[in-house]
Amino acid sequence: MHQPLLDVRNLSVRFQTAGAPVIAVDNISFSVSQGEVLGVVGESGSGKSQTFMALGGLLASNGETTGEALLEGHDLLALSDRELDHIRGQKISYIFQDPMTALNPFRSVAAQMTELLRLHRGLGQARARTEALRLLERVRVPDARRRLDAYPHELSGGMRQRVMIAMALSNQPRLLIADEPTTALDVTVQIQVLDILDELRREENLAVVLITHDMGVVARLAHRIMVVYAGTIAEEGEAEDVLLRPSHPYTAGLLASMPDLAAPLTQLQPIRGYPPDGRKARIGCMFAPRCFKVQPVCRDVTPALEARVSRQRQACHFPLEPRDTAIAGGAS
Amino acid sequence: MTTGMEGLEVDALSITYPIGQGPFRPRLELKAVREVSLSIAPGKTLGVVGESGCGKSTLARGILRLQRPDGGTVRWNGQSISDLTDDEFRHVRPEMQMVFQDPLASLNPRMRVADIIAEPLVTHRPELSGSKRQALVAKAMERVGLLPDMARRFPHEFSGGQAQRIGIARAIVLEPGLLICDEAVSALDVSIRAQVLVLLEELQQTLGLAILFISHDLAVVRYIAHEVMVLYLGRVVEHAERDTLFANPKHPYTQALIGSVLSKDPEIERSHEVPRIGGELPSPIDPPSGCPFNTRCPLVQPICRQTMPALVVQPDGSQVACHVVEAQKAA
Structure with missing residues (x-):
């Protein structure tokens, strides 16, 4: 097996509260390779989301992290905020469950996408707009030219999630972390969005972490599955082994x-x-x-x-x- | 008017929301539910499925008179409740209870569990003594699997699954005949959802409940429902016995919905052909002419754009509203 893209060792996450500290993630180790979909399955409060929020420095302010998370040799947990910003901007993207709250309701799709492209890739306005259009077409947004100038409320849930995926691609990431990306979508749309993620994984050789509570979602997409319970890994292995045996x-x-x-x-x-x-x-x-x-x-x-x-x-x-x-x- | 039928009967119920009201806005109508008919006998569950915006929840609100219908009748145990005054309806209302999607949001955070469950008794049976009321609350808590020492606690001390048990205890404390579950297990974790589904089955057997089970999750509906109704843009497109519907779905929309459900078996899922269903739900304010599904239907014919298909009883007893299904039968 080749070198993993992300190698997490002994990661723990705890939150200081007024009472006893809450241990959200307890000393877990795992890795993800390029071109691989790692399914992370667990219920609310299992720590499945906090594990990956910790990697991007996205924990709430009372969160503390210990352990190592090596992404192409850089320990994400040891970097300064500035260095982490840089790595995150270059290599990691997130997609969340609810595209409506992640998008700015006052700005058009084009404005939000070109901002990222200018920031992450230093493109000028005109080139950023062309690139935004290409990314929308990449995630199969029909009639992308017209949708580029739409506002989030003018799009359906499925279209908004495609816009989120297109935005997540704008920094040409190596690692895509998708946290319940289809949970808020209707069934007929869910399968379309999952297949776009798989296509991107294949064609861009992305490593994808797919966080979900739905065994059907990981059965469709994941190569490996990690089942998380109460902040620990209960079981980890090939998708077929975990789901069938x-x-x-x-x-x-x-x-x-x-x-x-x-x-x-x-x-x-x-x-x-x-x-x-x-x-x-x-x-x-x-x-x-x-x-x-x-x-x-x-x-x-x-x-x-x-x-x-x-x-x-x-x-x-x-x-x-x-x-x-x-x-x-x-x-x- | 009364009929001899026990349980719930809904006949051609239609509900319209006026929108865009204001001096400078056009008056538009959102026809959320169109001529929906159904019946549920005691001890039976009718599952209602469809995507967001198909009118599932409006249907529930119309049955409970939380939303005024603009056509159709609702009968409970043979008695029409559509013509009752609000005062008269108040005597029927304890028979019909609802369980909501978000268990914590539907419980008053400042009331103790015992008081939350007792509230329907205070409203509908004020003649009961305090000790009798306590006894009924204790019985309801026991039925849903809540421990007696939880009675003095507040909702925030409970997890989502336990909170939903409180919501169900509140719904059954009056021993209703009809339980309307609107996405009642959708917000729950997988392991807890299974517990609540099994609990609903048990309660139905003990109390002889008629259940209207609204959900977007077809696998859950197949598990719990005896009959299933599929809604699209407020209209019934297919209505059948559970086994008939899942073994032999006839409407192209039902086929697409069932075909889109993921399996937890990776060997099945990897070779799962995605149904060819184009686009997304059209705006219910400006629905397509003819069959509402014609903009997405893989089998669309010219007639589908012109005429609304009627809901027709099929040889196997199911009801389907589709021109193509009718044409295939004639051929």
């Missing part, structure tokens, strides 16, 4: 909680209980209180992330064998 009871439970139109209709088997509070002490496996395979050791000893029973790595003392997965009602 989940080895962590949490992954199996998530899959069994999701009805699937392509599978026969079966009774849902929800995971019992609720995710833990980030302020609680971290002892043992964080999933233990909700796990159907829990043993006494799970409550005391934190399991390491290693490959025990299968190709993928899992942080679990008692990982599922493929036959257990069927019992847990996991992959169909």
Whole structure:
């Protein structure tokens, strides 16, 4: 395997609050390569977004980060604000869930796009406008010439998200971080936007991090999947392995909680209980209180992330064998 | 007028929003719901699906008289509630309850959980003694899986899933016959959503609830609903038994919706052909003439641009509004 583009080692993120500090991300390590889509799956509060906000220096002001995040040799977490600005402007782009709040409602698409192109690539006004048009066409905005002069409220949700993707491309990034990029979109539009992301990945050799709660989204696009629970990686491996032969009871439970139109209709088997509070002490496996395979050791000893029973790595003392997965009602 | 039918019956309901009112603006109309008919028997769930802006939520508001319809009737247990005065309707309203999408936003942050759940009792059954009321609240909390010691807490102390349980407890405390769930599980995390879906199934069995389940998530609707209705620009384009609709969708829009749903199985998903459905939802203020779906339909014919197709009963019992489906039957 070639050198990863992004190599994150022992990353932790904590937030100071009036009470106990909240640990959002607890000592996680992972990497992303060029031309690869890494799917990051987790529920609200799992730390999946904060992990990647930390890399771009985008945490709230009470956030603290430790660890290393090497992007082509630069440690993003050790850079000064100015250096980070430079690297971010050259190499990293973000796409967020809600394009309406990310776009400035008072400025036309052209004004917002040319501003970025002038800033990041030093283009003059006329060339910036030509480039903006090319980028809109690149993300298959129909009638792009007319839409260039539109204001955000004149565009549908799907078109706004395409504009956001076009803007994210304006600095010619190496790493694209897409945080729930299709969650706010209707189903018929969602699949179009996902396929644009995949096309860009292929043609521009981008590394894409796809953060989502939707197993269907990662099933379509991701090469590798990282399942995050309570700030730790529960399971990490090839998409096929994780989705078809989940080895962590949490992954199996998530899959069994999701009805699937392509599978026969079966009774849902929800995971019992609720995710833990980030302020609680971290002892043992964080999933233990909700796990159907829990043993006494799970409550005391934190399991390491290693490959025990299968190709993928899992942080679990008692990982599922493929036959257990069927019992847990996991992959169909 | 009364009929013998138990449960909810809606006949040709239409709702229009006037917009652009003002001295210098043209008066426009947004026809949000057009001649929608449906019925739900006790113990049954009707799923209503469609994209944003298709009129799903307006339909719910029209049934509960939160929005005044400009045509059609709504009957509950055979009694027309459309002609009732507000005072008369107040006696029927406890029978019909609603669960909303955003559980935390729909709970008063300054009230304790027990008081939130008790509020419908205070409004609709003021004759109850305090202890009787407490007993009913405790029963509702138990039914939705909330622990007794949570009664004194405030909404912000709960996660989204628990907050939605509070919202459901409030909706069932009056033991209603009809529950309208408007995207009630959409904001919940996957593991919590499954819990709430299973809870709704259990409550339906215990209480014999008729459920109107509005959602954009087709996989969830297939799981929970017995019958499914597909709306497009305020009109019913297809209405069928759950298994018929998902096994054999007939309207091109239903086919496109079902064909766009992602599977969690990567082997299926990687070879998933994307349905050829052009463009996006047209403006409901200025809908296309003829069939509302003609601007995006892959099978569009000249007649589709001229005449609105009627909702026709098919041999398998489903109802479909599509010229092309009719032409294929004739051929």
